[in-house]
Amino acid sequence: MAVAARITALPPQARALAPLVVPALLVGAGASFLLLALSWVAERLQVVLWERLPDALGVSGTSAGWIFGMLTVVGLAVGLVVWKVPGHAGPDPATTGLVDPPLPVRLLPGIAVAVVIGLAGGVSLGPENPITAINIALAYALGMKAMPRSRAADWVALAAAGTVGALFGTPVAAALILSEIVMGDDPRPLWDRLFAPLVAAGAGALTTVLVAHPTFRIDVPPYPGARLVDVVSAMVISSAAALAGLVAVYAFPLFHRVFRQLGHPVVMLTVGGLVLGALGALGGQLTLFKGLDEMKELTAHPEGHGAGNLLLLAVVKLVALVVAGTCGFRGGRIFPAVFVGVALGMLAHALVDAVPLSLAITCAVLGILLATTRQGWLSLFTAAVVVMDLALLPVLCVAALPAWLLVTGRPEMLIHEERPAG
Numbered sequence: 001m002a003v004a005a006r007i008t009a010l011p012p013q014a015r016a017l018a019p020l021v022v023p024a025l026l027v028g029a030g031a032s033f034l035l036l037a038l039s040w041v042a043e044r045l046q047v048v049l050w051e052r053l054p055d056a057l058g059v060s061g062t063s064a065g066w067i068f069g070m071l072t073v074v075g076l077a078v079g080l081v082v083w084k085v086p087g088h089a090g091p092d093p094a095t096t097g098l099v100d101p102p103l104p105v106r107l108l109p110g111i112a113v114a115v116v117i118g119l120a121g122g123v124s125l126g127p128e129n130p131i132t133a134i135n136i137a138l139a140y141a142l143g144m145k146a147m148p149r150s151r152a153a154d155w156v157a158l159a160a161a162g163t164v165g166a167l168f169g170t171p172v173a174a175a176l177i178l179s180e181i182v183m184g185d186d187p188r189p190l191w192d193r194l195f196a197p198l199v200a201a202g203a204g205a206l207t208t209v210l211v212a213h214p215t216f217r218i219d220v221p222p223y224p225g226a227r228l229v230d231v232v233s234a235m236v237i238s239s240a241a242a243l244a245g246l247v248a249v250y251a252f253p254l255f256h257r258v259f260r261q262l263g264h265p266v267v268m269l270t271v272g273g274l275v276l277g278a279l280g281a282l283g284g285q286l287t288l289f290k291g292l293d294e295m296k297e298l299t300a301h302p303e304g305h306g307a308g309n310l311l312l313l314a315v316v317k318l319v320a321l322v323v324a325g326t327c328g329f330r331g332g333r334i335f336p337a338v339f340v341g342v343a344l345g346m347l348a349h350a351l352v353d354a355v356p357l358s359l360a361i362t363c364a365v366l367g368i369l370l371a372t373t374r375q376g377w378l379s380l381f382t383a384a385v386v387v388m389d390l391a392l393l394p395v396l397c398v399a400a401l402p403a404w405l406l407v408t409g410r411p412e413m414l415i416h417e418e419r420p421a422g
Contacts, residue, residue, distance in 0.1 A: 020154070020195070020196035020199070021196070021199055023143065023146075023147070023158065023196070024158050024162075024196040024197070024199035024200040024203065025199060025200070025203045026203075027135075027139050027143070027155070027158040027159055027162050027200045027203075028158070028161070028162035028165060028166075028199065028200035028201060028202065028203025028204035028205075028207070029162075029203045029204065029207045030135070030138075030139075030162070031131075031135040031139075031159055031162030031163045031165075031166055031200070031204045032162065032163075032165075032166035032203070032204040032205075032207035032208045032211070033207065034131065034134060034135055034138075035127065035131050035135075035163060035166045035167065035204075035208065036166075036207075036208060036211055036212055038112060038115065038116060038119075038127060038131055038134075039119075039127060039212075041116050042115075042116045042119035042120045042127075043120070045116060045117070045120035046119070046120040046121075046122075046289075048120075049070060049120055049121060049122075050070070050122070054066055062284070062285045064281035064282075065281075067122070067277055067280040067281045067285065067288065068274075068277035068278060068280065068281045069277065070121060070122065070277065071121060071122055071123070071273045071274070071276045071277035071280055071288075072270065072273045072274045072277045073121075073273070074117060074118065074120075074121030074122065074123065074273050075269040075270045075271070075272050075273015075274065075276070075327070075329075076266065076269065076270040076273060077117050077121070078114050078117050078118055078121075078269045078273075078328070078329055078330070079264075079265050079266035079267070079268065079269030079270050079273075079328070080266055081110060081113050081114045081117065082110070082114060082265040082266075082269065082328055083264070083265045083266050085109065085110035085113065085114075086106060086109075086110065087104070087106050087107035087108075087109075087110045087111075088107075088110060088265070089107070089110035089111050089113070089114040089330055090103060090107045090110065090111045090130075090133065090330070091103075092328070092415065093129065093130075093325065093328065093329065093330050093331070094252070094256050094325055094326050094414070094415040095414065095415045095416070096129060096133065096414075097129070097414060098128060098129055098132055098160075098164075098177070098332065098334075098373075099132060099136070099156070099160045099177075100133065100136070101136075101156070102136050102137045102140035102141070102152070102155075102156060103133055103136075103137045104137070105137055105138065105141050107137070108134050108137055108138070111130050111133060111134060111330055112130070112134060114130075114329070114330040115127060115130040115131070115330040115331060118324075118329045118330055118331050119289070119290060119331070121273075122276075122280060122285075122288035122289050123273075123276060123288075123289075123324045123329045123331060124276065124287065124288065124289070124290070124291070124317060124320035124321050124323075124324045124336045125290065125321070125324045125325065125329055125330070125331020125332060125333065125335070125336060126290040126291070126292075126331055126332040126333070126334055126335025126336060127167075127290065127331065127332065127335075128163075128164075128167055128331075128332030128334055128335065129330075129331060129332035129333075130330045130331060130332070131163055131167075132159070132160055132163045132164070132332075135159040135160075135162065135163045136155070136156050136159040136160060136163075138159070139155045139156075139158055139159035139162075140152060140155040140156060140159070143155040143158075154196065157178060157193075157196070157197045157200075158196055158197055158200040159200070160174070160177075160178065160197070161174035161175075161178055161197030161198065161200045161201040161204070162174075162197075162200035162201055162203060162204035163204060164177055164201060164204075165200065165201030165202060165203070165204035165205035165208075166204035166205060166207065166208040167208075168205070168381075168382075168385070169205050169208055169209050170205050170385075171198050171201035171202040171204075171205050172381065173201075173378065173381050173382075174197060174198065174200075174201035174204075174205075175194055175197070175198055175201065176377030176378060176380075176381050177375060177377065177378050178193075178194060178197050179194070179377060180375055180376070180377055180378075217385060217386065217387070217388050218295060218296055218299045218342065218361070218386055218387065219296075219299065219300070220299055220302075220357050220358045220361060220387060221356070221357060221358060222358065222389055222391075223356055223358045223359055223387070223389045223391045223392050224356060225391060226391065226394065226395055229354075230355075230356070230359055230395055231395060231398055231399075233348075233352075233355045233359065233360070233363075234359060234363045234395045234396070234398060234399035235398065235399050235401075235402045235403075237344075237345065237348045237355070237359075237360055237363040237364050237367065237399070238363040238364070238366050238367035238370075238399040238400065238402065238403040239367060239402045239403050239406055240344070240348075240364075240367065241341055241344050241345075241363070241364040241365075241366070241367025241368045241371075241403070242367035242368065242370050242371045242403040242406045242407050243367075243371075243406060244314070244318065244340070244344060244367075244368060244371075245318075245337070245340075245367065245368040245369075245370070245371025245372045245407070246371045246406065246407060246410060247318075248318050248319075248321065248322050248371070248372065248413065249371055249372065249410065249411055249412070249413045250411065251322050252322055252325065252326060252411075252413050252414075252415070253411070253415060255322050255323060255326040255327075256326040256415050258326075259271070259272060259326050259327045259328070265328055268327050268328050269327055269328045269329065271327065272323055272324065272326075272327025272328065272329065273327075275323050275327075276320055276323055276324060279316050279319060279320045279323070280316075280320070282312070282316055283312060283313055283316030283317065283320075284313075286298060286313060287313055287316045287317045287320060290331070290335040290336060291317065291335050291336045291338060291339030291340075292335055292338075292339075294339055295338065295339045295342040295343075298313070298339075298342060298343065298346070299342060299346070299361075302346055302349075302357065305346065305350070306350065307347055307350040307351055310343050310344075310346050310347040310350060311347055313343045314340050314343035314344050314347060317336055317339050317340050317343065318340045320336070321333055321336045321337065321340070324336075325413070333372055333373075333413060334369070334372075334373060334378075334382070337368050337369055337372045337373070338365055338368075338369070338382060338386065340368050341361070341364040341365030341366070341367070341368040341369065341383075341386075342361050342364070342365060342386070344364040344367075344368065345357070345360040345361030345362070345363065345364035345365065346360070346361065347364075348360040348363075348364060349361075358387045358389055358392065359392060359395065361386060361387060362383045362384065362386060362387050362389075362392050362396055363383070363395075363396065363399045365379075365382060365383040365386050366379050366380060366382075366383035366396060366399060366400060366403065367399075367403045369382055369383065370400065370403045370404055370407050371403075371406075371407045371410075371413075372413050373413075374407065374412050374413075376400065376404060379400070380396060380397070380400055383396055384396060
């Protein structure tokens with residue numbers, strides 16, 4: 001009674017927001033647990049495929065032959081899932097974004113199986129798009145059943161925020177992303193619209209951090225401080241990375257068209273896996289998987305990578321991202337794009353060592369994400385957390401301007417077509 005009396009005493013806006021706190025906490029924590037569960041299964045399977053199985057066969061799991069063969073088999077396996085599992089593992093992933101309308105629940109098992117196989121098998125995609133789709137579908141289905149008078153958009157926002165918070169380990173990323181995608185005729189102030197999603201994002205982030213301690217942060221020498229020449233360098237690097245990203249963006253529909261001409265999902269994904277295997281054999285194991293652990297390994301010993309090798313890593317990973325995203329593998333494009341940005345930043349530093357490594361990496365990550373995601377806040381935030389140096393923020397804000405001028409109004413890395421519900 002006392003709690004009810006206190007809620008009644010709140011202003012009307014606060015009374016409308018307070019009942020959303022518990023659902024937001026449940027959705028946020030649930031989104032994190034589903035992400036952690038999916039990632040755990042994929043990691044266990046990855047150990048089997050890349051360590052135990054090759055050891056049992058007496059071959060090296062890092063050899064070009066194993067990489068080529070494994071990714072081809074993974075493509076075949078995902079193709080069979082897309083072909084035979086009810087719901088066909090959801091819509092064509094090249095046509096989906098990070099936050100889309102809820103999918104029918106019957107599609108979720110196929111999506112989960114396909115993304116686990118892809119993550120474990122070394123496909124150059126991250127978990128963000130599929131797990132967000134799964135969480136949105138579940139939150140919408142369960143939420144509308146529990147609270148029939150609630151708005152569908154609220155459950156989509158809660159699930160998206162909780163998942164993004166869990167992915168990045170902080171609710172800030174969710175707030176920034178939702179500030180760009182929360183639109184429509186909702187008359188409420190921005191922070192009223194973000195209140196419940198921020199609760200969900202905080203719950204998702206805290207759950208993930210407490211359980212798994214994930215981080216995008218890499219260890220590089222700290223930024224020595226702003227110089228006028230650094231502003232010029234930052235704008236050049238971010239623009240060059242954005243141009244590299246635009247090459248992938250323009251190639252995306254071309255690759256998609258080529259793979260669709262193969263007709264059958266098993267053929268498309270097997271051929272896609274074969275191409276990814278060839279790329280992996282060329283670039284080595286650093287160019288496999290979603291790229292989060294690989295970029296940390298890459299920056300752990302920067303002196304061991306010359307300019308030529310860094311260029312090879314960046315190009316192979318970028319092509320692998322386009323191939324994986326267009327041939328039918330289920331996954332997101334943010335994680336591998338960050339790896340490409342890190343490699344391009346290291347390349348810029350290797351070519352002109354007067355450019356601080358931390359500055360070069362953050363600006364390259366910023367540019368590549370602006371081109372591939374077309375989300376300014378997400379790109380700026382991700383670039384900032386990769387190095388975690390507040391002294392870089394003013395330079396990054398300036399570096400974003402010419403890169404945004406290059407990418408705005410250009411095509412997105414997304415195929416726009418009518419997608420069947422099931």
